[in-house]
Amino acid sequence: MKRGLLLIMLLASPMLHAADLYRWIDANGRIVYSDQPPPATAKQQQKVSGKGNVVEVDKESYETRVAREANPVILYSNACGPICDQAKEFLAKRGVPYTTRDPSKDPEIALQLKKLVGTLEVPVIVVGRTHQKGFEPNSWGSILDVAGYPKEALLPNGAPPPASPEATPPAPPTAQPQP
Secondary structure (H helix, E strand, O other): HHHHHHHHHHHHHHOOOOOOEEEEEEOOOOEEEEEOOOOOOOOOEEEEOOOOOOOOOOOHHHHHHHHHHOOOEEOOOOOHHHHHHHHHHHHHOOOOOOOEEEEOEEEEEEEEEEEEOOOOOOOEEEEOOOEEEEEOHHHHHHHHHOOOOOOOOOOOOOOOOOOOOOOOOOOOOEEOOOO
């Protein structure tokens, strides 16, 4: 009898895990996960796919998302060689999502860069309303710290940071003293 009951439970257990999972935002702006379909008034409804008890989650930490929303990062860069590569590696190591703008490919971006720093030299980082010309790890680290970005990547190993939405700083950036 016990063996029969155990066999039935073992055969039925995969069916229990096969339930659909839904994600939506309720009227109060909270994210809700449920095995019940969302109400018609729910925003951003989606069916979440996963294997077993694994649920897909955001690709960036809460701390990074808050910093990105308050102070988006723009990197003016091109194929300038090791210095631009080091700048990109620095941002990747800290897990900072950023938008790249290449002044050598778009005259409008070149004009923005010249207006921002007075020259077409790269790399230039813009964090919110602050900018820094040239790559200097300590200066860039300080700017990112003040903006609230984590000191190291909080993403799962190997996951690239999401790109920041294309953003233009809301007001002219304040100049950082040059060393």
